Amino acid sequence: xxxxxxxILVPMVYISxxxxxxxxxxxxxxxxxxxxxxxxxxxFPEKHPKWLxxxxxxxxxxxxxxxxxxxxxxxxxxxxxxxxxxIGHLELFGEFAIFQIIPHEVFLGRGFIGLLVCIALIxxxxxxxTSPIRELxxxxxxxxxxxxxxxxxxxxxxxxxxRWYEYAELDVEHYRTYLSSMLHxxxxxxxxxxxxxxxxxxxxxxxxxxxxxxxxxxxxxxHSFLSLPVNKLRxx
Amino acid sequence: MDQNMRDxxxxxxxxxxxxxxxxxxxxxxxxxxxxxxxxxxxxxGQVKFIAAYRAEIVRRLxxxxxxxxxxxxxxxxxxxxxxxxxxxxxxxxxxxxxxCRRCMVYCPFGIDTQMIMSIAKLLLIGAxxxxxxxxxxxxxxxxxxxxxxxxxxxFLEGIKRLEEDVVQKWRVExxxxxxxxxxxxxxxxxxxxxxxxxxIPAAAVFNAAGENWTxxxxxxxxxxxxxxxxxxxxxILDRIVNEAKRLKVKEVCICECGTAYRVMxxxxxxxPFIVTSxxxxxxxxxxxxxxxxxxxxxxxxxTYHDPCQIARNGGIFDEPRYILQHLTDDxxxxxxxxxxxxxxxxxxxxxxxxxxxxxxxxxxxxxxVDQVKATDAxxxxxxxxxxxxxxxxxxxxxxxxxxxxxxxxxxxxxLMQ
Numbered sequence: 001x002x003x004x005x006x007x008i009l010v011p012m013v014y015i016s017x018x019x020x021x022x023x024x025x026x027x028x029x030x031x032x033x034x035x036x037x038x039x040x041x042x043x044f045p046e047k048h049p050k051w052l053x054x055x056x057x058x059x060x061x062x063x064x065x066x067x068x069x070x071x072x073x074x075x076x077x078x079x080x081x082x083x084x085x086x087i088g089h090l091e092l093f094g095e096f097a098i099f100q101i102i103p104h105e106v107f108l109g110r111g112f113i114g115l116l117v118c119i120a121l122i123x124x125x126x127x128x129x130t131s132p133i134r135e136l137x138x139x140x141x142x143x144x145x146x147x148x149x150x151x152x153x154x155x156x157x158x159x160x161x162x163r164w165y166e167y168a169e170l171d172v173e174h175y176r177t178y179l180s181s182m183l184h185x186x187x188x189x190x191x192x193x194x195x196x197x198x199x200x201x202x203x204x205x206x207x208x209x210x211x212x213x214x215x216x217x218x219x220x221x222x223h224s225f226l227s228l229p230v231n232k233l234r235x236x
Numbered sequence: 237m238d239q240n241m242r243d244x245x246x247x248x249x250x251x252x253x254x255x256x257x258x259x260x261x262x263x264x265x266x267x268x269x270x271x272x273x274x275x276x277x278x279x280x281g282q283v284k285f286i287a288a289y290r291a292e293i294v295r296r297l298x299x300x301x302x303x304x305x306x307x308x309x310x311x312x313x314x315x316x317x318x319x320x321x322x323x324x325x326x327x328x329x330x331x332x333x334x335x336c337r338r339c340m341v342y343c344p345f346g347i348d349t350q351m352i353m354s355i356a357k358l359l360l361i362g363a364x365x366x367x368x369x370x371x372x373x374x375x376x377x378x379x380x381x382x383x384x385x386x387x388x389x390x391f392l393e394g395i396k397r398l399e400e401d402v403v404q405k406w407r408v409e410x411x412x413x414x415x416x417x418x419x420x421x422x423x424x425x426x427x428x429x430x431x432x433x434x435x436i437p438a439a440a441v442f443n444a445a446g447e448n449w450t451x452x453x454x455x456x457x458x459x460x461x462x463x464x465x466x467x468x469x470x471x472i473l474d475r476i477v478n479e480a481k482r483l484k485v486k487e488v489c490i491c492e493c494g495t496a497y498r499v500m501x502x503x504x505x506x507x508p509f510i511v512t513s514x515x516x517x518x519x520x521x522x523x524x525x526x527x528x529x530x531x532x533x534x535x536x537x538x539t540y541h542d543p544c545q546i547a548r549n550g551g552i553f554d555e556p557r558y559i560l561q562h563l564t565d566d567x568x569x570x571x572x573x574x575x576x577x578x579x580x581x582x583x584x585x586x587x588x589x590x591x592x593x594x595x596x597x598x599x600x601x602x603x604x605v606d607q608v609k610a611t612d613a614x615x616x617x618x619x620x621x622x623x624x625x626x627x628x629x630x631x632x633x634x635x636x637x638x639x640x641x642x643x644x645x646x647x648x649x650x651l652m653q
Contacts, residue, residue, distance in 0.1 A: 030258075037256035039502040041348055043340055044551035045575070061344045064269050071267070133268040135283040136292065138314045140305075141266055218305040223263045227345055230259045234346030 005194055008207045010187045016210035023217030028225060042236030054232040071127070074120045081117035084108050092175040093183060106172050111163045114156030121149040140219055147212050154205035161198055169196040237320050241363070245318060246301055248362045252355045253302065260347045261298045264288060273339035275578045276332055279602035287339035287349045290329040294352050297322060323363050330356035331367065332596065334583030336544035341575055357464025370463035370585050377459055378468055381475035384453060391453060392417060398432055405440035405648050415439050419450035425485040427456040427476055427496070429621055434491045437648030438514060444651050445526040452479055456496035457621070462585030473499055480509050489517050492644055494545030494583070494620040501550060513546060515619045518647050519555035522562055529562045529650040536614025537566045540643070541627060542577045543620030556619055556643055563646055568611040578604045582626025597626060598633045605634045619643045
């Protein structure tokens with residue numbers, strides 16, 4: 001058991017990050033090295049400056065807001081939530097003055113960000129069970145949503161444990177010890193991380209997150225990098 | 237399907253994979269925002285007509301042969317083998333899509349279904365499964381470009397016979413040609429369609445505006461683009477580009493044909509001439525006061541159908557409305573925002589396939605009919621041959637009771653001497 005936990009928390013994390021970084025980079029390079037399309041692919045009427053409108057389309061999804069307003073609300077909650085959770089994880093490496101502009105305890109949002117993201121993911125998943133989205137979806141779409149839901153749920157559990165039901169054995173300091181040691185390639189696993197009551201949450205969270213990172217470059221999650229260039233094509 | 241055939245087809249598939257195509261194939265999250273975008277789905281309700289579903293038919297092949305996901309874990313993305321059944325599916329997807337790109341307006345990423353369908357169309361050509369008529373028509377156009385001398389005599393005779401009709405609409409000075417052909421140093425080369433309706437009204441307006449123009453030997457329509465053959469599309473396009481260069485014209489004006497306009501405007505590259513549509517040219521004449529129109533010629537409300545390739549995909553929205561201001565006081569918009577105008581249901585080669593597609597074209601365009609009826613207009617006008625044919629068919633089939641007219645011929649009929 002100890003070996004398994006060690007494998008998930010140390011070597012597998014390195015492997016997953018390597019696959020994620022190299023896989024994403026290689027795939028993007030491959031795509032961007034293809035020849036450009038010879039003609040414009042834009043939709044008219046055009047608005048200037050085109051790059052600003054492309055940014056607007058990419059980050060605020062105006063077409064979804066117009067045609068699927070409920071989906072849009074959940075999409076915004078999900079994407080902003082995800083961004084805040086990523087910031088929260090960066091803060092588990094060490095202190096970042098810039099993130100403390102709004103003074104807070106790590107993680108931002110008193111545990112509610114994770115809860116909201118969980119709810120959004122449930123919505124996306126249940127939405128996929130309804131026609132016609134069900135007919136459009138492929139297994140990948142379900143796997144990703146289930147995976148993300150479990151990752152956020154287990155991750156949030158650790159946050160909620162500390163904040164909501166005073167189970168404070170696992171502390172931010174323990175995560176910082178672990179993550180900064182990983183970053184400096186001298187892995188160190190504090191006793192609290194692997195032996196206390198909530199360590200199984202941590203191990204599951206990390207294990208599933210590893211799977212997600214490995215799958216990322218080969219999945220539709222690549223839209224996070226491609227959305228802007230595709231939107232730019234439409235704006236001309 | 238044997239392995240040789242499959243390899244050949246995959247080579248064709250590979251030839252379509254440029255950067256933009258990769259973007260379109262990699263980005264879809266199947267969110268379903270495009271569900272309401274397609275007129276075929278809106279009219280017929282089947283899931284297979286949703287843009288994302290059509291695209292996924294091509295995408296499944298892409299995953300299988302061009303993506304590691306499909307090699308290591310094919311079931312996760314439902315990667316699919318290229319088989320005879322797959323070819324049938326591609327046919328249904330590609331030839332029920334009119335390439336109107338309305339779905340592109342809905343998509344949060346802006347995925348271009350017409351582009352993705354161009355892979356399907358090319359694979360169909362490779363598998364000899366494309367609609368033969370379109371290839372035949374494309375080949376005829378290409379042939380005409382190669383051996384112009386054979387056609388020249390007959391063409392000139394035919395044109396002579398039309399001159400009288402032109403003069404009836406607008407008198408020209410004695411000794412002047414009502415339809416000038418092959419004039420070197422003309423300012424404007426007009427590229428028409430094979431049909432008097434595309435030549436006579438245009439000629440009358442050019443003469444009325446005192447334009448120094450000449451008629452092209454070739455017809456504007458590009459069947460290569462309909463059938464999705466990039467080589468033939470280019471050959472058919474080059475006939476006109478070469479003619480324009482030979483005659484040293486400053487402007488190439490394309491008749492009322494959406495595909496011809498978009499192909500010429502966007503695919504001809506940088507040239508010594510500019511490319512305009514006849515709608516733009518007519519609007520310009522009005523703005524410059526070179527022609528005057530009589531509003532009393534037309535009675536009843538007029539509505540205008542924006543041809544997809546000219547408006548949403550070509551950028552011409554204001555000019556037809558400006559012209560209509562000079563033709564009527566009772567213009568009625570079809571769609572509150574022209575970018576959301578429904579396709580007529582005849583694009584992408586469907587109208588060119590004639591009776592073969594008639595039943596489908598009628599069923600798939602119910603939303604267009606409803607849109608026109610809601611305006612309660614008496615005259616339905618448009619600036620595209622395909623749209624005109626399709627709208628006329630719809631008018632007969634659904635007994636809409638409107639008069640379907642070309643915008644250019646309305647201009648010609650309302651000319652004031």
